[in-house]
Amino acid sequence: MKVLLLGSGGREHALARAIAKSTLLDKFWIAPGNPGTAALGENVKCAIDEPAQVLELARSLHPDLVVIGPEAPLVKGVADVLREAGYKVFGPGRLAARLEGSKAFAKTIMRQARVATAASVACCTLDEARDALQRFGAPYVVKQDGLAAGKGVVVTSDFDTAVAHAAACIEAMANPHEPAVVIEEFLDGPEASVFCICDGHDVVALPAAQDYKRAYDHNEGPNTGGMGAYSPLPWAPEDLARRTAQEIAVPVCNVLANQGCDFIGLLYVGLALTSRGPRVVEFNVRFGDPETQSVLERLDTDLLALLAAAADGNLAAAPQLKVSDEAVVNVVLAASGYPQAPVKGGVITGLDVASQVPGVHIIHAGTKVNDAGQLIANGGRVLSVVARGSDLSEARQRAYQAIQSIALENSHYRTDIAKF
Ligand code: AMP
Numbered sequence: 222m223k224v225l226l227l228g229s230g231g232r233e234h235a236l237a238r239a240i241a242k243s244t245l246l247d248k249f250w251i252a253p254g255n256p257g258t259a260a261l262g263e264n265v266k267c268a269i270d271e272p273a274q275v276l277e278l279a280r281s282l283h284p285d286l287v288v289i290g291p292e293a294p295l296v297k298g299v300a301d302v303l304r305e306a307g308y309k310v311f312g313p314g315r316l317a318a319r320l321e322g323s324k325a326f327a328k329t330i331m332r333q334a335r336v337a338t339a340a341s342v343a344c345c346t347l348d349e350a351r352d353a354l355q356r357f358g359a360p361y362v363v364k365q366d367g368l369a370a371g372k373g374v375v376v377t378s379d380f381d382t383a384v385a386h387a388a389a390c391i392e393a394m395a396n397p398h399e400p401a402v403v404i405e406e407f408l409d410g411p412e413a414s415v416f417c418i419c420d421g422h423d424v425v426a427l428p429a430a431q432d433y434k435r436a437y438d439h440n441e442g443p444n445t446g447g448m449g450a451y452s453p454l455p456w457a458p459e460d461l462a463r464r465t466a467q468e469i470a471v472p473v474c475n476v477l478a479n480q481g482c483d484f485i486g487l488l489y490v491g492l493a494l495t496s497r498g499p500r501v502v503e504f505n506v507r508f509g510d511p512e513t514q515s516v517l518e519r520l521d522t523d524l525l526a527l528l529a530a531a532a533d534g535n536l537a538a539a540p541q542l543k544v545s546d547e548a549v550v551n552v553v554l555a556a557s558g559y560p561q562a563p564v565k566g567g568v569i570t571g572l573d574v575a576s577q578v579p580g581v582h583i584i585h586a587g588t589k590v591n592d593a594g595q596l597i598a599n600g601g602r603v604l605s606v607v608a609r610g611s612d613l614s615e616a617r618q619r620a621y622q623a624i625q626s627i628a629l630e631n632s633h634y635r636t637d638i639a640k641f
């Protein structure tokens with residue numbers, strides 16, 4: 222099978238690593254990829270958020286399957302343009318991608334699918350938002366409606382801060398008749414991410430993982446894209462993934478299918494495990510980063526076979542999911558100044574030594590090779606150190622042993638990933 226993977230982050234390097242292991246793979250391109258994916262396939266240039274450019278690339282490469290990594294091309298309709306031209310695609314079309322692109326749309330679908338989630342009100346005006354905030358009470362949860370690269374949600378106990386964020390969301394909204402902001406009930410409890418591979422109707426749920434969103438230890442500091450992740454979750458119910466598929470992903474796929482937009486791709490279900498049971502915090506329409514780096518490492522099933530079967534609308538033909546008993550921990554190394562103002566250009570050394578720790582490999586995210594042939598930081602989250610172990614404690618020990626060999630000036634990482 223000839224495969225084209227779109228994206229350039231840590232998630233895509235992890236996807237590429239899993240796809241490259243497949244016995245079904247004949248030829249592999251990654252657009253635009255990163256120095257990590259270059260070792261697994263051929264990196265090709267493309268502005269992947271531009272549907273016309275992706276179509277042109279597909280017409281020159283003739284892939285049998287296109288796997289779309291990030292949300293931006295999905296929300297822009299890259300999957301639709303490719304499907305209309307006859308290509309097989311893993312990734313939802315523009316309408317289904319609104320599950321991530323619009324919080325208000327996601328809430329409507331959840332209501333129709335009778336999925337347990339936080340009570341919420343979608344607001345067009347500041348008066349509506351103020352009313353809703355008073356009704357729900359503190360802590361306040363205020364969500365910008367559109368894609369906001371992880372910066373659209375404010376959770377605060379301060380009423381004025383909540384109102385100010387709602388006002389900023391309303392100001393940023395071009396159309397005054399569309400809800401600009403969603404106010405919702407606060408959900409208490411630990412969070413888990415469950416990745417559901419969907420073929421439009423059937424669902425295969427991968428093992429649950431936990432992400433660390435705050436920049437610093439003890440969940441302090443600003444929100445980030447995610448500073449580390451681990452799987453399995455010893456504190457979560459054993460049937461969490463299976464129940465998420467049955468009680469959340471399948472009903473959501475059915476509601477969407479009835480509206481004429483089959484969900485073919487990855488439904489990321491972000492859950493809060495509250496005292497009243499699991500509640501959906503958010504949907505994304507692509508694999509999570511950095512959870513993917515941990516979750517895919519635990520799969521003993523051919524990922525490419527699963528993605529291709531889903532893209533065919535026929536997950537029933539896919540091999541049975543097999544999950545390793547091993548634990549995986551990944552720790553993100555972030556550039557100086559991340560997340561506010563990441564510093565690019567620092568030289569990275571020590572990856573060879575780090576990779577020699579048993580069970581460890583390095584996933585590239587924001588890296589680049591400069592003209593002098595040196596590996597340098599090229600983004601906020603620079604790389605992930607991923608470690609397998611017989612249990613979380615061994616995996617954690619290996620990840621932290623390895624990361625100490627890596628040098629990048631003023632870089633930082635959390636020291637409490639998978640620490641209980
Ligand atoms: P979202 O972009 O919707 O995933 O929200 C980002 C983060 O904000 C989540 O991972 C949670 O940590 C937090 N959050 C979102 N919604 C709620 C809620 N209803 N109650 C508590 N925390 C929330």
Ligand code: GLY
Pocket residue numbers: 432446447505508509510511512
């Ligand atoms: N790790 C959170 C996300 O991918 O949205």
